[in-house]
Amino acid sequence: MSQIDEKTLTKIAKLARIRMTASELSDSAVQLSRIFDWIEQLQKVDTEGVEEMSGVGNRVMRMRTDEVTSGDEREAVLANAPQKAFDCFVVPKVIE
């Protein structure tokens, strides 16, 4: 059984940067425990010596030449910014 307690979930919510209320956390604990109980069946599969599969197709990333392909797009880049000033994104103060 994979019981996911609220303490673990509090940590996960912090890692995921999602603020959750106490009741959301307890609902989520019940729901995730249910899902992971079901997922637990994977442990039955014998995967000894099996290589992990991270994707389909080309295993080697294609390289491209190191050259500038675009630029001078400041306006487009900033067009959707929730807050901007002096052609920069604005965020709350991050250094004391």
Added chain:
Amino acid sequence: MSELNKLTLHEARNGLKNKDFSAVDLTKSYIQACEKYKKLNAFITETHEIALKQARESDKVLSGKGRPGLLEGIPIGIKDLFCTKGTLTTAASKMLGNFIPPYESTVTANLFARGAVMIGKTSMDEFAMGSANITSHYGNVINPWKRSGDNKDLVPGGSSGGSASAVSAFMCAGALGSDTGGSIRQPCAFTGIVGMKPTYGRCSRWGMVAYASSLDQAGVMARSVQDSAIMLESIAGFDEKDSTSANIPVPHWEKEIKTDVKGLRIGIPREYNVKSLPEDIKALWEKGTMWLKDAGAEIVEISLPNTEYALPTYYIIAPAEASSNLARYDGVRYGHRTTNDIASIDDMYEKTRAEGFGAEVKTRIMMGTYVLSHGYYDAYYKKAQKVRRLIAEDFRKVFEKVDAILTPTTPIAPFPIGERTDDPVSMYINDLLVVPASLAGLPAMSVPAGLNSEGLPLGLQIIGNAFDEQTVFNIGSAIEEAADFKATPEGF
């Protein structure tokens, strides 16, 4: 001119070529249908002004001023996760509720280069996470089909539910969808239309809002197999901007379609005959097998032994990739940002994400963060990646013996909105039979093949070998011919 919207895409194309009507006439007929069936809530953004402008351009081309593209003057619905330059693109999330892309996705750029007309951006499950289209920030999408003698609204399936409803209700000639774990095939089965997910790498993912990048693949939804081939041909192709894009030429699928399946070896996987499979779906599967056998195909019983593990594998891999992909929504560069008081940048991130994401998206981000976190990574994420290999290997071995695989698309028929919501796993089961091909990156189609006892459409799934979409189109069109599926939702 009435009912132009009822034509299939290739009929409409012929009509335009023969000047029986103009692209503007055709577009207006679809706009009328969109106005009339607003209650289905299939679109998040209607782009009728853009559509008329594009149609006028197409009419110029069709009158001899240029070479008409494959989709010249044809009105198409676009799932709202393809970035369209200058047109709101939300992925059905509050998080992107104000996002106007400054660039065009490769797939939609290809579509427009072939002359397509954009009728609107279709609704979907939020960030493509869902299989009933009940997680959209913009409300539930409604299936145009109803059970006979019952007026309850049914789900259209998901995540490409808006596209499915729009095509099924004649609000566009075809639509773009995306498939991560069945999100094209499953809603197409639920709405009685054709859906094609190509091989992973066929269509560029550039400019497509990401859910799970090793699985996400664009595809098409239409009212005939031929239409789906025309559309796929229009959007597929190599793209420098997507590192997983396959650098191989796009075949002329439409021209090459043959309904002759003589000598083809069709695999029937015994593991897809799950205990919960209803009798009518089982019977339809048998009927489909007989159609192909009668047409001269060789039926081969096959085994894909790890099938039952596909769904739990998917629910580790997809959320893991999602938790990483959706980390970009931080309220800094675009999208929603909290307007509540904030004490720090972390506080801003946490409130922004709590407000911007819906419940299902939060659940999947939490699942993904959990399986990638210290202490659980090996037990869950690595384990799932290994099982994914076994599932892909099952297919590889089987394709040494068969040319394609035939299965039902879904283990259930469309159900009323609100049902199957008590337990998340009972909703995930909708995708039981479509997820394995997604994990293996194989091309797969759903083709409508009959109605159940309640008068609801059911689909058959054809899974092909990697980059052999042609065989899938061929078998799909043989089934289409044998099934002679002419039913349409009542009142549309």
